[in-house]
Amino acid sequence: MTASESIHLDELDHNRFRSWGFSQELCVTCGICSSSCPASGIDGFDPRKLVRMLSLGLEDAVIESRWPWICTMCGKCENVCPMEIDIADAVRRVRSLRERDKVPGIVHKGLEAALETGNNLRLPKDDYIFILEDVAEEIAEEPGYEDFSVPVDKKGANILTTIHNKLVNTHTEDLKHWWRIFHVAKEDWTVPSVNWEGTNWGYFTGDDKAMKIMSSRIVEQMEKLEVKTLMWPE
Amino acid sequence: MDKKTLILGCNRDARQIAEELLETDGEVIVAIPGHSDDTVLFDDLKAVTKADKLEVLPAVGSVSCSGSVGCFSLTFTGNGTPFTRTVSSIVVADDMLRKPNFALYGLSASKGIVSLSQFHEMIEAGFDPAREKLSGKRIAFVTGLAEESNPVITEDVMRCALKVQQELELQTYIFTGNLKVAGNGLEALYRQTKKAGTIYMKFTETIPDFQVNDAGKMSITYRDEIIRETFKFNPDLTIIDEALEPSAFTRDLSKNLEIDSGPDGFVQSDNVHRATVLTNRNGIFVAGFSRCVQTERGRQADIGNVALAVHGLYQKPPDSMVGKAEIHFTGHCVGCLTCFRSCPYGAISLSPKVAVNPQACEGCGICAAECPRFTIDINVPEGESISQRIPDRENKSQKGDFEPMLTAFCCTRSAKRACELASCMGHKLPPGLQIVEVPCAGAISRQHLFSALSKGADGVLVLTCHKGNCHSERGNEYAQQRVAQLTDMLPQIGFELERLAYKTLASNMGTEFAEMINTFEKTIRELGPSRLK
Numbered sequence: 001m002t003a004s005e006s007i008h009l010d011e012l013d014h015n016r017f018r019s020w021g022f023s024q025e026l027c028v029t030c031g032i033c034s035s036s037c038p039a040s041g042i043d044g045f046d047p048r049k050l051v052r053m054l055s056l057g058l059e060d061a062v063i064e065s066r067w068p069w070i071c072t073m074c075g076k077c078e079n080v081c082p083m084e085i086d087i088a089d090a091v092r093r094v095r096s097l098r099e100r101d102k103v104p105g106i107v108h109k110g111l112e113a114a115l116e117t118g119n120n121l122r123l124p125k126d127d128y129i130f131i132l133e134d135v136a137e138e139i140a141e142e143p144g145y146e147d148f149s150v151p152v153d154k155k156g157a158n159i160l161t162t163i164h165n166k167l168v169n170t171h172t173e174d175l176k177h178w179w180r181i182f183h184v185a186k187e188d189w190t191v192p193s194v195n196w197e198g199t200n201w202g203y204f205t206g207d208d209k210a211m212k213i214m215s216s217r218i219v220e221q222m223e224k225l226e227v228k229t230l231m232w233p234e
Numbered sequence: 235m236d237k238k239t240l241i242l243g244c245n246r247d248a249r250q251i252a253e254e255l256l257e258t259d260g261e262v263i264v265a266i267p268g269h270s271d272d273t274v275l276f277d278d279l280k281a282v283t284k285a286d287k288l289e290v291l292p293a294v295g296s297v298s299c300s301g302s303v304g305c306f307s308l309t310f311t312g313n314g315t316p317f318t319r320t321v322s323s324i325v326v327a328d329d330m331l332r333k334p335n336f337a338l339y340g341l342s343a344s345k346g347i348v349s350l351s352q353f354h355e356m357i358e359a360g361f362d363p364a365r366e367k368l369s370g371k372r373i374a375f376v377t378g379l380a381e382e383s384n385p386v387i388t389e390d391v392m393r394c395a396l397k398v399q400q401e402l403e404l405q406t407y408i409f410t411g412n413l414k415v416a417g418n419g420l421e422a423l424y425r426q427t428k429k430a431g432t433i434y435m436k437f438t439e440t441i442p443d444f445q446v447n448d449a450g451k452m453s454i455t456y457r458d459e460i461i462r463e464t465f466k467f468n469p470d471l472t473i474i475d476e477a478l479e480p481s482a483f484t485r486d487l488s489k490n491l492e493i494d495s496g497p498d499g500f501v502q503s504d505n506v507h508r509a510t511v512l513t514n515r516n517g518i519f520v521a522g523f524s525r526c527v528q529t530e531r532g533r534q535a536d537i538g539n540v541a542l543a544v545h546g547l548y549q550k551p552p553d554s555m556v557g558k559a560e561i562h563f564t565g566h567c568v569g570c571l572t573c574f575r576s577c578p579y580g581a582i583s584l585s586p587k588v589a590v591n592p593q594a595c596e597g598c599g600i601c602a603a604e605c606p607r608f609t610i611d612i613n614v615p616e617g618e619s620i621s622q623r624i625p626d627r628e629n630k631s632q633k634g635d636f637e638p639m640l641t642a643f644c645c646t647r648s649a650k651r652a653c654e655l656a657s658c659m660g661h662k663l664p665p666g667l668q669i670v671e672v673p674c675a676g677a678i679s680r681q682h683l684f685s686a687l688s689k690g691a692d693g694v695l696v697l698t699c700h701k702g703n704c705h706s707e708r709g710n711e712y713a714q715q716r717v718a719q720l721t722d723m724l725p726q727i728g729f730e731l732e733r734l735a736y737k738t739l740a741s742n743m744g745t746e747f748a749e750m751i752n753t754f755e756k757t758i759r760e761l762g763p764s765r766l767k
Contacts, residue, residue: 009467014433025428029436029460052460
């Protein structure tokens with residue numbers, strides 16, 4: 001939409017997004033969402049404007065706009081909406097409308113990598129195991145942790161935990177926080193050797209199908225290892 | 235008094251009121267205004283009522299009226315010779331007019347641009363989009379732009395839109411200013427229309443631009459205030475809303491029955507004392523669409539309230555003369571008709587001679603203050619006339635500090651109560667203050683004001699109800715005029731202008747009362763004692 005052109009109302013399909021079921025047609029344009037939104041005003045957008053664009057069926061404009069990607073889906077808008085419109089859900093759904101190669105930044109690329117290799121970084125299994133054991137060795141050098149080791153694929157453990165990819169990349173030190181707690185609490189825990197990725201970027205890109213695949217892989221690990229409890233720090 | 239009531243009106247409200255009054259064993263005359271000769275609405279009622287209890291007068295032209303409550307004499311002109319009826323009370327319950335708002339948008343009626351009422355007719359005649367050759371399927375309603383709408387019209391628009399959305403399966407748009415949903419069930423209806431698919435365009439900053447081309451096609455250009463972009467729209471049918479006004483018959487009645495009307499011509503003034511169905515005249519009641527623009531619930535309340543008011547009137551014991559105006563004809567009344575013209579309650583009748591109807595009189599005293607021959611008294615116990623209440627303020631040997639003697643005229647309904655409230659609240663009032671209570675500020679004559687000064691008051695204050703809140707409608711304005719007239723004279727008689735002041739307040743303004751008095755006292759303190767001391 002450019003400022004100089006008029007939009008032809010007759011050409012819009014107002015029912016385009018009706019089936020989404022987020023109740024956006026009930027919006028009374030009170031503006032409480034806009035005043036609660038931390039991203040209000042960026043690019044001249046606010047939640048109320050987006051909701052109305054959906055009600056009118058301004059499909060191209062919502063897909064092209066970057067605002068649905070600037071939104072953090074914090075949910076403050078939904079929290080205060082008197083008509084109980086699922087605004088943040090609607091934002092995510094708008095994201096799903098974009099062609100995947102137009103998804104901003106690395107988010108879809110990371111997701112693609114995860115779908116292909118099991119993790120966002122395409123980190124090979126051997127390297128992953130090496131890093132885990134390397135960190136475990138460092139912990140074992142600390143007093144009180146002499147008998148520490150990292151349980152990988154331990155069948156029948158009490159807890160299975162996923163790992164955020166940065167913890168086996170640039171922030172390996174942060175693994176130690178979790179592991180020390182497990183050790184002192186004498187927890188019976190394990191990490192899977194494959195499909196260990198905790199960050200599910202299908203959530204951010206509005207890709208339900210990919211989300212399902214990533215989640216089901218974790219479930220698969222739990223079934224395989226016969227672990228009843230999942231700890232998923234994401 | 236006879237339980238005989240005249241109802242002026244022709245609609246459902248008039249019929250229901252007639253029914254209510256007949257049930258309490260009253261007699262009813264229904265006068266159907268000339269713009270409707272439809273007596274059908276009352277046929278079933280007539281069928282079950284004794285002939286001497288209910289009379290229906292069709293196609294009444296104009297009505298003139300004399301007398302007051304208990305004995306209204308009405309003369310009707312219709313198609314034949316004029317005829318008269320005498321009743322104890324009158325109820326005005328006519329229909330409203332709907333005036334299409336085409337002109338507000340520079341439009342006129344055409345095939346593609348109709349009023350709300352015209353659209354109703356189209357629907358009733360079986361509106362079929364295909365048959366009407368509407369090429370597309372988009373209908374736009376325009377309401378509440380340029381001028382504020384109201385819940386009656388808003389409900390109408392929304393119900394139409396809902397019907398069109400659901401039954402005719404067309405896309406509806408409502409271009410609106412403020413959406414007036416202050417009526418039973420209207421917010422729920424609004425939600426219903428949205429769920430059905432109606433799209434609302436709300437305007438606060440701009441008004442859409444309506445253009446009709448030579449072929450009669452409507453083009454609306456507008457700025458969506460939420461999306462902040464310009465849109466263009468070509469609806470297939472545009473429906474313009476209507477303004478609601480009292481009927482010409484109702485407007486005429488205002489003059490002929492001498493009842494005050496409000497800002498829009500409805501025959502009830504915007505005065506707190508006219509709550510529910512009262513007018514300024516005892517025995518004349520107004521209901522439904524003659525009273526104001528209101529929704530169904532309001533109309534039902536009016537019907538009940540009229541029934542209660544009329545019933546209450548007939549149950550009342552005869553009025554005593556206390557507090558009522560009495561005209562003395564000890565050679566003083568010259569028939570100037572000043573009292574007749576100034577009475578806000580229409581309580582003075584002229585034949586056989588000028589007299590006050592005690593049941594219509596509210597004892598405001600405006601007539602007594604206006605009478606140029608001082609021939610009217612308000613009936614009060616001995617020694618209690620206003621003149622006799624004005625206190626002597628001669629100095630009682632004041633040594634040293636001057637203590638201002640203030641005489642404040644306070645009307646019973648507002649200032650007197652505010653004074654009591656001020657004392658209750660513990661406000662400090664000047665010791666030199668004395669109150670002269672009056673039934674209405676309109677009873678304060680220039681003689682009273684002059685008397686207060688000549689009896690030694692250093693300052694005289696006149697405190698009345700706020701403009702528009704006087705029970706006598708104009709009593710406070712009379713008082714203000716008289717204060718102004720006397721103020722003009724003050725320099726000639728050697729008094730400072732500030733010694734006489736006029737202020738308004740309400741009965742719940744205790745703090746403000748104290749402030750006014752204390753500020754006035756300071757002013758008088760600076761001026762020093764009256765020149766008469």
